[in-house]
Every structure is written in structure tokens, then in C-alpha cells.
Amino acid sequence: MATDTLKSDTGAGGAAGHTVRRLLLDNGALSALVVLLVAMSLLSGDFLTTQNLLNIGVQAAVTAILAFGVTFVIVSAGIDLSVGSVAALSATVLAWTATSAGLPVWLAVVLAVATGAACGFVNGALVSYGKLPPFIATLAMLSIARGLSLVVSQGKPIDFPEPVSVLGDTLGGWLPVPVLVMVVMGLIAALILARTYIGRSMYAIGGNEEAARLSGLRVKRQKLAIYALSGLFAAVAGIVLASRLTSAQPQAAQGYELDAIAAVVIGGASLAGGVGKASGTLIGALILAVLRNGLNLLSVSAFWQQVVIGVVIALAVLLDTLRRKAGAGAAAPGGSSAAPGSPGSGRRGAVKFGIAALCVAVVVGGVSYFNSGSSGGGTKVGMSLSTLNNPFFVQMKAGAQAEAKKAGVDLTVTDAQNDASQQANQLQNFTSSGMKSIIVNPVDSDAAGPAVRGADKADIPVVAADRGVNGARTATLVASDNVAGGRLAAEALAEKLGGRGSIVILQGTAGTSASRERGAGFAEGLKAYPGIKVVAKQPADFDRTKGLDVMTNLLQSHPGITGVFAENDEMALGAVKALGGKAGKSVSVVGFDGTPDGLKAVAAGTLYASVAQQPKELGRIAVRNAVKAAAGEKIGDMVKVPVKVVTGKNVADFS
Numbered sequence: 108m109a110t111d112t113l114k115s116d117t118g119a120g121g122a123a124g125h126t127v128r129r130l131l132l133d134n135g136a137l138s139a140l141v142v143l144l145v146a147m148s149l150l151s152g153d154f155l156t157t158q159n160l161l162n163i164g165v166q167a168a169v170t171a172i173l174a175f176g177v178t179f180v181i182v183s184a185g186i187d188l189s190v191g192s193v194a195a196l197s198a199t200v201l202a203w204t205a206t207s208a209g210l211p212v213w214l215a216v217v218l219a220v221a222t223g224a225a226c227g228f229v230n231g232a233l234v235s236y237g238k239l240p241p242f243i244a245t246l247a248m249l250s251i252a253r254g255l256s257l258v259v260s261q262g263k264p265i266d267f268p269e270p271v272s273v274l275g276d277t278l279g280g281w282l283p284v285p286v287l288v289m290v291v292m293g294l295i296a297a298l299i300l301a302r303t304y305i306g307r308s309m310y311a312i313g314g315n316e317e318a319a320r321l322s323g324l325r326v327k328r329q330k331l332a333i334y335a336l337s338g339l340f341a342a343v344a345g346i347v348l349a350s351r352l353t354s355a356q357p358q359a360a361q362g363y364e365l366d367a368i369a370a371v372v373i374g375g376a377s378l379a380g381g382v383g384k385a386s387g388t389l390i391g392a393l394i395l396a397v398l399r400n401g402l403n404l405l406s407v408s409a410f411w412q413q414v415v416i417g418v419v420i421a422l423a424v425l426l427d428t429l430r431r432k433a434g435a436g437a438a439a440p441g442g443s444s445a446a447p448g449s450p451g452s453g454r455r456g457a458v459k460f461g462i463a464a465l466c467v468a469v470v471v472g473g474v475s476y477f478n479s480g481s482s483g484g485g486t487k488v489g490m491s492l493s494t495l496n497n498p499f500f501v502q503m504k505a506g507a508q509a510e511a512k513k514a515g516v517d518l519t520v521t522d523a524q525n526d527a528s529q530q531a532n533q534l535q536n537f538t539s540s541g542m543k544s545i546i547v548n549p550v551d552s553d554a555a556g557p558a559v560r561g562a563d564k565a566d567i568p569v570v571a572a573d574r575g576v577n578g579a580r581t582a583t584l585v586a587s588d589n590v591a592g593g594r595l596a597a598e599a600l601a602e603k604l605g606g607r608g609s610i611v612i613l614q615g616t617a618g619t620s621a622s623r624e625r626g627a628g629f630a631e632g633l634k635a636y637p638g639i640k641v642v643a644k645q646p647a648d649f650d651r652t653k654g655l656d657v658m659t660n661l662l663q664s665h666p667g668i669t670g671v672f673a674e675n676d677e678m679a680l681g682a683v684k685a686l687g688g689k690a691g692k693s694v695s696v697v698g699f700d701g702t703p704d705g706l707k708a709v710a711a712g713t714l715y716a717s718v719a720q721q722p723k724e725l726g727r728i729a730v731r732n733a734v735k736a737a738a739g740e741k742i743g744d745m746v747k748v749p750v751k752v753v754t755g756k757n758v759a760d761f762s
Contacts, residue, residue: 179337180337195356203259204219228335403536506725559581583745608669611641
């Protein structure tokens with residue numbers, strides 16, 4: 108009778124339920140993904156739509172392809188920190204050879220993929236024959252590949268050839284090609300790991316390298332192939348990324364190596380080696396994409412997003428770690444293990460589900476408590492800023508939020524972190540979540556084009572702020588003239604120096620339109636003063652600390668300079684710190700932006716002048732015009748915010 112009852116309970120329906128239950132219990136990453144999908148679906152009505160799920164697939168594609176290659180390395184107990192830079196270099200090589208060098212597109216693609224594989228091969232050689240730790244070897248390649256990308260492109264984005272740009276488009280107007288490429292590369296990775304000699308070698312080397320060597324495995328040669336495969340996958344990821352942006356960005360994929368490693372580890376791989384699979388890596392990449400997408404839709408503050416993502420990653424890995432420990436502890440001393448239906452097994456299942464529930468609680472609690480990215484309850488407007496790691500854009504955000512509160516607008520502000528791909532994802536999320544209008548401050552004017560065109564197709568008006576968008580229609584551009592500002596800076600510095608002297612220029616982040624335009628305007632304005640000589644130009648990435656370091660170094664080789672032009676106030680303040688007592692006396696420094704700290708320095712006399720853009724006013728005007736565009740009101744093609752040179756004479760008017 109007991110036997111009959113057991114058979115009855117484990118029939119077709121019971122067996123299916125048991126299979127699903129075991130699948131979730133035995134795969135912590137999959138459990139975490141299911142939990143996140145359920146949580147986000149409950150929290151946002153815009154999440155579980157076909158368009159948004161396709162967006163998640165597109166946003167996971169580049170990370171997943173990178174992570175498949177990194178899986179090979181981690182399974183063999185290595186690490187590859189260079190994949191993001193290798194991706195950028197491969198895309199840059201493709202764009203440059205197909206445009207500037209005039210090579211056929213198919214040959215340019217081959218060279219790009221070969222470039223990625225070659226970088227990986229060098230990594231493998233440094234690890235195997237140079238005896239360098241993988242961390243050091245790939246860290247060196249990270250710097251080398253990024254530098255070569257900037258050298259080839261001269262720090263500027265390069266238009267991507269049209270035949271390859273289809274990789275960033277859709278099939279039939281709805282199926283994203285990047286998702287298809289991700290699936291194909293995932294199948295290839297799974298095949299390599301499970302069905303090939305080199306795949307088995309990865310597990311053997313990762314499990315015990317010395318034992319693998321003593322068993323006759325040529326470990327050094329296998330490592331060459333393993334790292335070359337990682338570089339090849341990175342090249343494919345770079346090509347897909349550039350296709351999405353329709354341009355090769357020399358600064359693209361910065362930090363993506365960390366996302367790739369996180370995806371592999373979340374997917375169940377061990378950094379100690381010997382464990383990992385392609386399906387787990389795909390799940391890990393999807394978890395990261397779901398988190399970012401969902402938190403954007405929930406209007407969670409850009410700053411808190413980093414906290415929530417980090418906590419969920421840690422919990423996902425913790426769940427998988429406890430699952431492994433529970434599985435190891437299930438084995439009896441004699442080698443037998445607890446039966447699935449035994450009391451011990453039930454307790455372990457309860458623990459695992461308890462941890463999964465904790466993941467849900469953290470996500471729900473986090474997004475509910477820290478849901479502070481919106482500013483009202485009326486018209487929904489999305490705003491994507493290039494970065495919030497800069498006082499200028501922090502002020503722009505403050506002005507926008509103040510105007511939104513005044514007008515009763517529900518404003519969601521996101522931080523692209525100077526990543527054109529991440530900004531494209533944010534704009535896609537805004538489009539699928541039913542925003543009435545969108546404000547974009549482009550990381551790169553060309554790269555923002557495809558995502559803005561997507562908003563146009565959805566009849567969502569887009570307002571460009573501070574920088575224009577190329578290749579797409581915008582309702583208006585709210586901006587000050589960076590080129591004109593650069594000319595004003597040149598005139599102010601030249602007049603202060605009496606038309607004679609030697610100066611250095613601190614440039615912004617290579618490839619950004621702000622740096623290009625301000626630099627071009629300054630160079631144009633300086634032509635009227637042949638007595639002024641530019642003795643050095645160096646990038647300091649719009650960062651105060653880097654401005655300090657670069658200026659300190661330049662003073663060693665150019666101690667007699669009389670002037671400095673920095674393309675933003677942050678770098679100018681770093682230069683002032685490096686100059687010490689010389690600032691404002693023997694050396695005149697001119698900045699750009701008119702930030703509060705910059706204006707204080709002008710008032711103190713250490714900074715001679717700053718070209719003020721009035722970012723708060725820019726943010727206010729951008730929101731004002733976004734509301735008008737959402738209401739269907741006609742607005743001008745461009746709204747200019749006045750730019751003025753601020754010196755000690757008029758700084759009180761701005762402070």
C-alpha cells in the first residue's frame with residue numbers, strides 16, 4: 108500500500124514538479140534569476156513585456172559574449188582582466204581598416220577577430236612561458252590594448268561600416284541580432300567545454316595543473332589556446348557593441364571585464380578552477396542585465412543601484428556556495444548520500460529556499476526603500492546623464508529636479524557613467540517603460556543615435572542637453588556652445604598673459620564631444636595670438652586627481668610655463684593644487700564650467716577665470732522643453748544657454 112501511494116505521488120505531474128524543484132535547488136544562479144524576474148514583475152508593470160524582455164537580451168549580449176570567453180580562462184584557474192580593452196581595440200581595428208585604410212569589410216572583420224585572438228595569445232604566452240601571474244599579464248594587456256585603441260583612433264570615435272552595423276539591428280523589425288549572436292556564441296562555448304579536447308583540458312588544468320602535466324597534457328600549449336579563445340570571444344563582443352552604437356569607441360567597454368568575471372562566478376564557476384559551464388555564465392549575465400533594467404524601470408537612484416546590484420551579486424554567489432557545501436555534506440562516510448526525500452534533504456531544500464526568499468526580500472526592500480530617483484507624480488520624463496561623477500552634471504541634475512518638482516513632473520535620472528553602451532541601454536529602458544519624453548546628455552553624439560531613433564519610432568520626443576545627437580531627430584538641443592566657450596577661454600588667457608607666454612593644456616576624456624569641441628574652440632581662438640606657444644597637451648579625463656598628477660608631471664619638464672587651460676574646472680583645480688604658490692601669480696589658470704568650487708577659486712584668485720555654462724539653468728530649461736515636447740507644443744530646434752567668462756571682477760554676480 109505504501110509502495111502504491113509513493114508511485115501515485117511521483118507520477119507524471121509529481122515527477123515534473125520534482126524535476127523543476129531539483130533544477131532550482133541544484134542551480135543557485137537559476138534560482139536567483141527566477142526570484143529576480145518574479146520580484147521585478149511584481150514591482151513594475153513595465154517589466155514583463157515582450158519589448159522589455161528583448162531589451163534585457165540585448166543588454167546582456169555583450170557581457171555574456173565576453174563572459175563566455177572568460178569562462179574558459181576561469182575554468183582553467185586563470186583570470187583575464189583585458190577582455191574589455193581587447194573588445195574596444197578589435198572594434199577600432201575593424202572600423203579603421205574598413206574606413207581609413209580602405210580594406211574590404213570582410214577582411215577588416217577577419218583582422219579584428221585576429222587582433223582579439225592575438226591579444227589573447229600574448230596573454231597566454233606571458234602566463235605560460237613568461238611565468239607571469241595571470242592577473243599581472245592580463246592587467247598589462249588591459250593597458251596596452253586600451254592605449255593602442257586610442258592610438259589607432261586618435262582618441263575619436265570612428266564610424267562603423269554599414270555591412271557590419273546590421274549586427275546591432277533587428278530581424279523582421281523585432282528580433283535583435285545581438286541576442287542571436289549571444290546564443291550562437293553560447294552554443295559554441297558550451298560545445299567547446301563539453302565536447303572538445305581543449306575543453307576537457309581546461310577542466311583538468313583547473314582541477315590540478317600538476318596532475319594534468321604529469322598525465323601528459325601539454326599545459327603550456329593549452330593555455331595559449333585558452334587565452335586566445337578568450338581574446339577571440341572578446342573581439343566578437345567588441346564588434347557587436349560597436350554595431351549597436353554604429354561607431355567604434357576607443358573608450359568603450361571600460362569595466363566590462365569585471366561584469367564578465369562577475370557573470371561567470373554568479374553562474375557557478377569557481378575562481379579556484381575546474382568548475383564552470385556556459386549555461387551558468389549566460390544566467391549570470393542575464394542576472395546583471397535584469398538588475399540594471401529593473402532598477403531603471405523602478406526609478407531607483409543611480410547611486411543606490413550600485414549598492415543593490417552588489418548586494419544581490421553577493422547573495423547569488425552565497426546561495427550557490429551554500430548549495431555546494433550542503434551537497435558535499437550530504438555524502439555519508441561510506442560514500443552514500445541522502446536520498447532526495449530524506450529528512451536531511453528536506454532541511455537542505457528549506458535552507459536553500461530560505462536564502463532565495465532572502466534575495467527577494469533584499470531586492471524588494473532595496474527598491475522600495477531607496478526608490479528615490481523620481482521627482483513627482485505627473486508627466487513621466489526620463490533623463491540620462493553622461494556621468495554624475497562630475498560637479499557640472501550634478502548641478503544639471505539638481506536644476507532638472509528642481510524644475511520637475513515645480514512642474515509636478517515625474518523625473519527619473521540615470522547615470523551612464525561615461526559608457527555609451529550603458530546609456531543606450533538606459534534610453535531603451537525609458538522607451539519601453541512609457542516615458543512621455545526623454546532628456547539625453549550624450550556620452551557620445553554618434554553612439555546615442557540608434558537609441559534615440561528607437562525613441563523616435565515610439566513617438567517619444569527626445570531633448571538633447573549640453574551635447575547634440577547625430578543621426579537622429581531630436582525635439583530640440585538645449586546647450587551652451589562649447590566651441591565658442593573654448594574661444595572665450597583662449598581670449599581670456601591670452602589677454603591675461605599680454606599675448607605672450609608658454610602654456611599647457613589639460614584635455615578631457617579622449618573621444619568625448621565636450622573635450623573635442625572645447626579644445627577646437629581654444630585652438631581656434633589662440634590663432635590670433637602667435638606669441639603664445641602650447642608646449643604640452645595631456646588628457647586628465649575631466650578628473651581633479653588626474654589633473655593634479657598630470658600637472659605635477661608636466662611641471663617637471665616645463666617649469667617655466669605661464670599659463671594653463673583646463674577643459675573643465677575639476678582639472679583646473681587639480682592644476683592649481685600642483686602649482687601651489689605659483690597659481691594666480693606667475694601662472695594663470697583658466698577652467699571651464701563655472702562649478703561652485705571653480706567660482707570659489709576664481710574669487711580667491713588662484714584660478715584666473717572659468718567659462719561658466721550655468722548647468723543648473725541648463726537642467727531647468729531641458730525639463731521645461733521636455734514637458735512642452737510631451738504636450739505636443741512646438742519648440743525651436745535649439746535653445747542656447749548663455750556662456751560667460753567669469754573672472755575676479757564679476758564672480759560675485761555668479762556666486
